[in-house]
Amino acid sequence: MKKIFLWGYWAKNFGDDLFLKVYLDQMKEANINTYILTEKKYKKFYEEMGVKVVSKDSFIYKLSYKILTMCRKPELYFWLVNKRSLFVLLGGSLFAENKGTLAEQKQFLNLDYATTKAEKSFVIGSNFGPYIHEKFKKEYEALFGEMEDVVFRDKMSYELFNKTLKNVRYAPDIAFEGRWEENKKSSNSIVISVINVEHRQELATHKEIYEKGIADICLYHIHRNEKVFLLSLCEQEGDILACQRIYEMLNQQDKRFIEMINYNSIDRTIELLASAKKIYATRFHALMMALYFHKNVVPIIYNEKGINAIESYCRSLKWFSIENFNEDTLLQMMKIDQTAELELPDSKQFQGLLKYCRIGWCDNDI
Numbered sequence: 001m002k003k004i005f006l007w008g009y010w011a012k013n014f015g016d017d018l019f020l021k022v023y024l025d026q027m028k029e030a031n032i033n034t035y036i037l038t039e040k041k042y043k044k045f046y047e048e049m050g051v052k053v054v055s056k057d058s059f060i061y062k063l064s065y066k067i068l069t070m071c072r073k074p075e076l077y078f079w080l081v082n083k084r085s086l087f088v089l090l091g092g093s094l095f096a097e098n099k100g101t102l103a104e105q106k107q108f109l110n111l112d113y114a115t116t117k118a119e120k121s122f123v124i125g126s127n128f129g130p131y132i133h134e135k136f137k138k139e140y141e142a143l144f145g146e147m148e149d150v151v152f153r154d155k156m157s158y159e160l161f162n163k164t165l166k167n168v169r170y171a172p173d174i175a176f177e178g179r180w181e182e183n184k185k186s187s188n189s190i191v192i193s194v195i196n197v198e199h200r201q202e203l204a205t206h207k208e209i210y211e212k213g214i215a216d217i218c219l220y221h222i223h224r225n226e227k228v229f230l231l232s233l234c235e236q237e238g239d240i241l242a243c244q245r246i247y248e249m250l251n252q253q254d255k256r257f258i259e260m261i262n263y264n265s266i267d268r269t270i271e272l273l274a275s276a277k278k279i280y281a282t283r284f285h286a287l288m289m290a291l292y293f294h295k296n297v298v299p300i301i302y303n304e305k306g307i308n309a310i311e312s313y314c315r316s317l318k319w320f321s322i323e324n325f326n327e328d329t330l331l332q333m334m335k336i337d338q339t340a341e342l343e344l345p346d347s348k349q350f351q352g353l354l355k356y357c358r359i360g361w362c363d364n365d366i
Contacts, residue, residue, distance in 0.1 A: 002032045002357075005081050005114065008091035010038035012045060014233035014263045015285035016091050019125050019174045021266055023090060024050050026177075026350045030357050037077040054080070069106070074113040087118035088353065090125060092153070092284065093305055095140055097131040104136070112143055120148040122353050125174040127305050128157040144168065149352025154308040172313060172347040175288040180270055187275040190221045193231045193286030194246065195302060196238030197322065203302060206322050211242060213325040215249040217280060220334045222257045229272060232262045233283045280333065282322075284309070291340050298333045314340035 006023070009016045020036075027034070033052055040055045047053055054077050055061060064076045081087050089111065097104065115121040123144065131137055141161060144150045150168045152158045158170035197203040197210055218228050230246060232239035240262045247258055263269050273279060273289045281287035282300040290297035291314065299319035301307055310317050317340045320329050 002030070003085040004032055004034045005077070005085060005087050005118070006034060006036045006051070007087070007089050007111065007114070008036070008094065010036050010042065010046060011236040012042055012234070012263065013236065014266070014269055015175075015283065015288075017049070017266055018178065018285055019090055019092075020046075020049060020051070022174050022178045023124075023350070025179070026354060027357070032357070035077075035080070072109075074110045075106075078110045078114040078117075081114040081117045083117065083119055085118055086353075086356075087114045087121040089121070089123045092126060094123075094126045095128045095131075097129070097133065097136045108139060108143070115143060115146050120356055121146070122148055122356075123150040123152075124349050124353065125151065125153055126157070127152060127154050127308060128160055130304055141165065148356060151349050151352065153349070154305070154312045156308045156311070169348075169352075170312075171349045171351075172344045173285075173288050173309065174347070174349050175285060175292060176344060176347045177349055178292075180274065180289070180292060187277055188225075189227045189229060189272075189276050190278050190280070191229045191231055191273060191276040191286070192217060192280040193233055193283040194239055194242045195234075195282045196242040197302070198242075199238065200302070203322055206325065209325045210322050211246050212249065213330050214280075215246050216330055217334055218246070218250065218258060219254060221278075222254050226257075226277065228258050229276075230258060230260045231269075231272070231283075231286065232260070233269070233286060235262055239283070291342060294339050296337050296339060298336055300333075313344055314342055316341060 008019070035052045035054060036046060037054045037056050038046060039057045043053045043055060056077070061076055068075055099107065128140070137160065141164060144161060145165055147167060150165065151171050152168065153171065153173045155170055158168060161168045192214060194214060198207045221228050230243040232243050240260070243260045247255065247260060250258060261272065270289065273286065274293050276295060278296040279286060279290040280298045280300060281290050282302060284306055287297065287299050287306065287309070299306060299310060299317065301319050301321045306319070310319055318336065318338060320333055
């Protein structure tokens with residue numbers, strides 16, 4: 001059977017899992033086994049979605065990792081890629097220069113090796129950066145040049161490479177390719193997507209004002225008899241811890257109108273977002289789903305990928321940054337009533353992969 005090896009962030013993060021769900025929907029008619037690399041604690045979750053799991057924290061994998069790293073070789077998962085398989089880099093912020101030199105070198109070694117080994121390689125749904133050094137960009141430019149199809153989700157990333165690479169395309173975020181059903185039930189709920197900023201070097205100093213600001217937003221809506229959901233979309237990155245700290249800022253009376261939701265199901269999370277009266281979107285894909293469902297949305301931006309997406313999809317949308325939380329901006333957020341006028345071409349993130357699977361791969365059963 002044909003094999004596709006996906007590389008991305010597989011740690012029960014709503015945005016990436018959304019990508020995976022759309023990928024599986026797009027590929028469901030193909031006779032293909034899809035493999036991902038994740039931890040054992042997520043094995044059941046992802047297997048139930050329909051992929052095969054390689055556990056990077058198994059004894060054998062950890063032992064091989066030490067040996068291969070000492071020899072400056074790619075890690076085991078990437079050795080599994082061969083000339084009869086495809087290698088797909090699926091995810092959002094995959095190419096950011098913020099992991100530290102050793103981690104970035106290791107990542108590039110892995111990706112370069114798998115790209116060279118695979119029959120064909122693809123990038124789907126990503127943005128590029130942020131980056132600091134031109135050398136970082138140039139290395140990835142050479143890597144992308146070896147691939148069959150490279151699709152970026154924002155215009156800025158596309159414009160970094162489109163003059164030198166003919167295989168680079170722009171298509172809106174994968175979330176817009178999903179077939180999500182809008183919840184027609186009337187709802188008086190407010191959904192607030194929260195992130196944990198305390199471990200983000202560039203944002204840690206804003207932790208207190210951000211979390212206190214979110215608590216004030218909760219109180220504003222509670223006092224208007226609206227149900228508030230504090231939404232954690234990535235437990236691995238501490239979203240639920242931030243939700244808990246905000247929840248504890250409220251008194252017992254007000255807590256009765258607050259519910260904390262820790263992401264555990266794509267369908268239930270989408271249903272929550274689809275039925276919301278208003279969405280305060282800190283997580284990127286809370287924003288994307290708010291745009292998809294044409295919700296009253298308040299984008300709370302924590303890095304440039306959010307700004308680039310708004311510039312690409314809905315330039316007139318008013319947004320706020322965590323760094324600028326204060327009484328005036330909070331008041332604006334609470335009173336704002338806006339839906340986006342989307343500027344979206346048809347999203348064709350998977351066009352290159354699907355074409356190759358249907359034409360170039362269809363008679364080559366492996």
